[in-house]
Amino acid sequence: MQGIRIRRYGGPEAMELEEVVLPEPGPAQALVKVEFAGVNFYDTQQRSGFIKRDLPIAPGVEAAGTVEAAGAQAGVTPGMRVAWAQSPGSYATHALVERDRLVALPATVTSEQAAAVLFQGMTAHHLACSTYPLEPGDACFVHSAAGGVGGLLCQMAAMRGATVVGAVSSEAKAAIASEYADHVLVYGRDDVIAETKRLTGGLGAHVVYDAVGKETFETSLGALRPRGLLAIYGEASGFIPPFDLRRLSAAGCVFITRTSLGSYIATRAEFLERAEAVLTWVGEGKLTPRIHGVYPLANAAEAHRALESRGTIGKVLLRCA
Numbered sequence: 001m002q003g004i005r006i007r008r009y010g011g012p013e014a015m016e017l018e019e020v021v022l023p024e025p026g027p028a029q030a031l032v033k034v035e036f037a038g039v040n041f042y043d044t045q046q047r048s049g050f051i052k053r054d055l056p057i058a059p060g061v062e063a064a065g066t067v068e069a070a071g072a073q074a075g076v077t078p079g080m081r082v083a084w085a086q087s088p089g090s091y092a093t094h095a096l097v098e099r100d101r102l103v104a105l106p107a108t109v110t111s112e113q114a115a116a117v118l119f120q121g122m123t124a125h126h127l128a129c130s131t132y133p134l135e136p137g138d139a140c141f142v143h144s145a146a147g148g149v150g151g152l153l154c155q156m157a158a159m160r161g162a163t164v165v166g167a168v169s170s171e172a173k174a175a176i177a178s179e180y181a182d183h184v185l186v187y188g189r190d191d192v193i194a195e196t197k198r199l200t201g202g203l204g205a206h207v208v209y210d211a212v213g214k215e216t217f218e219t220s221l222g223a224l225r226p227r228g229l230l231a232i233y234g235e236a237s238g239f240i241p242p243f244d245l246r247r248l249s250a251a252g253c254v255f256i257t258r259t260s261l262g263s264y265i266a267t268r269a270e271f272l273e274r275a276e277a278v279l280t281w282v283g284e285g286k287l288t289p290r291i292h293g294v295y296p297l298a299n300a301a302e303a304h305r306a307l308e309s310r311g312t313i314g315k316v317l318l319r320c321a
Contacts, residue, residue, distance in 0.1 A: 003092030004300050006057040009049030012301035012308075015059065020092065027071040028099040032082060034320040036115035036294070037063035037090040039303045040148075041211075041236055047304065059300075060090030063320070064105065064114035074099045081105040083114035085122060085275070086262060091300055093320055100268045103275040108283030116315040117152065117289040119261070121278035122271075123233060124153040126264035128160060131231045131257065132207040136161030141196055141205040141223050143212050145181050146173035148289075148315045149233070153209055154180035155287055165196055165205065167219075169310065176290070176313050193222035200225065207231060214238035226252030233259045290314030 003020040025031045043059045045051040064083040067076050076082055076099075084090075087101040105114055127149075128134050140157050144150040145166025157164045158180060166181035168174050169188075177184045183199050185192050197204055204225035210216055211234030220230050232240070248254050265271040281287035292312040295303040297320045307316050 001092060001094040002297065003089065003094075004059055004297070006047050006059055007055055009047070009055075012047070012304040014047055015091075015300050015304070017298050017300070022094060023096045025069050025071045025074065025096060028073040030070040030074045030076050030082070030097050030099070030102060031068050032063075032065045032084075032095050032097055033068050034063045034065040034090060034092055034095050035111040036065075037092075037297075037318040037320055038115045038119055039295075039300075039307055039316040039318060040119060041234060041307065043091075044304050044308055058089035058092070060092070060095075060318075061086050061088060062115060062119035063090035063095060064111040064118075065095070065321070068094070071099075074102070076102060076104065081111065083111070083118050083275075083279070085119040086265065091297065091318060091320070093297070100271060103272060103279065106279055106283050109279050112291070112294070112317065113282055113289055114279065115317055116148075116291050117278060117282055117287070118275060120148040120315065121152050121282075121287065121289070122265060122274040123149050123261050124156050125274045125278055126259065126261065127153055127209055127231055127233060128156040128162075130264060131259050132229050134160040134162040134207070138162040138206045139165065139200045139204075139225075141165045141167070141208040141220075142181065143167050143208070143210045143216050143220070144169075144236075145177035145184065146313050147211075149211060150209075151177070151180060151290055151314065152287065158182075159281075159286065163200075165199055167192055173313060192219050196223040204228060209233065211235075212237050214240055221247070221251050221254065224251060224254045226254070228252070228254050230254060230256045231259055232256065292316050294319050 062085040084101045164181040166177040208220045213235030215237035292314040294317045
């Protein structure tokens, strides 16, 4: 088999395609032939050393493919189509996946769709359904509303009856976000805080979802209504510096949380609940993952460059088969 390995922190060129020994699955593991692997900011942050991991790194945390071999307790059998998330080593022709991170694919969902939606779809699911369970009448503000998670989050928020205010970095992205959001604001063109207040009757959003981090933190705080929640789920622009907690009181006794998907799929049951909900919505046409581009496995560096350019609209995938 072949797989991407990172043996030193650095730019996209730090990733190398290597020949790797094909592993044997353990009792609760499956060996899967990878068709498509999802590319995420998390992968680029591991590669750069922004998120420290022991080297060498086998990057990629989500993919979809077909089971080739499985242990007796894996819960899947050869020939089954499956997808997974939060399991390392997906940038490869084959991956060894733990049972607790595997989900069977319905016939109505393609492997390409599954690889494009599972990790980011479950992230959007926990944000919209658990971190702040949106209800009709709520107003939510979504940063990066044309991005992978952002676009899915806007769709889920709309499904739950919330008013969606999305923010994007360009007019081109605004056109995409307007398919899902009730109102779209453009950084640099609009006074984002003032417009959010105006669109919400002068109050602000019940919840702000922010994966940008350092660059948008002040805007996020300012766009909240009293006792609103700022849900931070990423730091694409860098870590938020330490700040005086008394600012939360001054902003109207607002709340802040930093979420991660792992805490919201801590059990097999919760993983399946979120994964199956997301895949069911895709199969029914209620949730549409947008795919920006598909790159050959050998061109993983090019895929990272595209993602880090901030010019992508939707999901970046690797074709591994």
